Amino acid sequence: MAKxxxxVxxxxPVEKVxxxxxxxxxxxxxxxxxxxVRNISKNENTINREITIAFRDQKxxxxxxxxxKKRIHAKFTKGIINGEKIVTLIPEEGKTILQTVWDIKLTGMMGMFTGMIKKHIKSGTEQAMQSIKEEIER
Structure with a gap:
């Protein structure tokens, strides 16, 4: 698994983030x-959805x-990615620490490329979180 x-x-405050x-x-x-993103179903705080990822337009x-106001836990249930992405908000005296943790691997024969995509996912996550920060702090 790639962790x-x-x-950032x-x-x-947490509410704004x-x-x-x-x-x-x-x-x-x-x-x-x-x-x-295509939502399939919603039941209170649980949403089942299909996402299309940039990697070869895989679903x-x-x-x-x-x-x-605490976290969003995305569990990959089917497709080329197995594992989870957890986005957590940590309040800190008028500021918020936004943390994203991935614990994933590619499925099937693609599993051997998990290490190679780790750097790509980390870079994409850093870029996403910086964009979120800039949007909020404007």
Whole structure:
């Protein structure tokens, strides 16, 4: 499994950061690795959806669990990616630490390329989180 952790400090309260981060339908705006999102079902704080990722336009299924103003847990349930992405908000005296942790691997024969894509995912995550920071701090 590839474990990736990226943190960024945002000069804004958790509520303001949550307003942007929790709009998961808008994910492709910040996360360039996610090309398209299609919601399949929603039950309270759990959403099942299909995403199209930039890697060869592959489709993946995710189960998203939302813990308001705390974290978003995306579990990959089908497709080329196996594992999870967790976005956490950590309050810190008028600021917010936004943390994203990936724990994933590519499935099937693509598994051997997991190490190669780790750097790509880390770079994409850093870019996404910087874009979120800039949007909020404007």
């Amino acid at each position: 990736i952790e990226v943190k 400090q945002i000069i804004a 949550w307003d942007i981060v929790s709009d998961i339908d808008n994910e492709p705006k910040f996360w360039k690795g996610t090309k398209k 993946c299924l995710q189960e998203i669990t939302i813990e308001p």
